[in-house]
Amino acid sequence: MVTNITNLGRSGLSDWLIQRVSAIILAVYAVFMVLYLLFHPGLDYATWSGLFSQTWMRIFSLLAFISIAAHAWVGLWTVSTDYLKQAGARFAFQAVVMLAIFVFLVWGVQVLWGA
């Protein structure tokens, strides 16, 4: 097994699994959000912020944000190794992705607990 690679789980199988588990969590979260918005057509601020003040919703959301981070990293890592054959360009791309993911994560935590 090849392990000297720069992917998230240090092995293709582990990345593959991370991608599936995070995909399922994201699927559940996406369906939940769409249904919630569909069933609350005249949504107001009180109801909306009330939802996000619940502990379970914050946990659920944080789980989704972490899943986005893992899912996007594994996914874009794969994309970058497929198309960017030049090490420097690939590294630069991955660095930007990593930074963006980090920003999204911190931003997400702040939105969830800062309100």
Place this chain on the structure above:
Amino acid sequence: MNSKRPVNLDLTTIKFPLPALTSIAHRITGVILFVGLIFGFWALDASLSSPEGFEAVRDTLANNVLAKLIAWGLLSALGFHFVAGIKHLLMDAGIGVDLEGGHRKAQITVVISAILVVLAGVWVW
């Protein structure tokens, strides 16, 4: 891959079967969704920040054509990525992994996604 064997990577002369097209579309929508996250986090942040922020997001989504287009585009990308992703997971589980199954599932993916894209448009407008 420095071997001298002949390769044809001229994409314009390669015929893409439907499953190849849905596969690359899954990849493209994945990248779009990543870029689109910035709008999603912005909307979530603003809408939860204060009643005024909430109204601002609502107003933007209700009246700004560009915002509507972005919302529609992102919902469509999510719809396709979602359906193709589920298809992917089914095939990982060994369901429909043959030439016929692959074709049929690619067709089903396109049809369901197209419906979702239309529904997303109806929703946004």
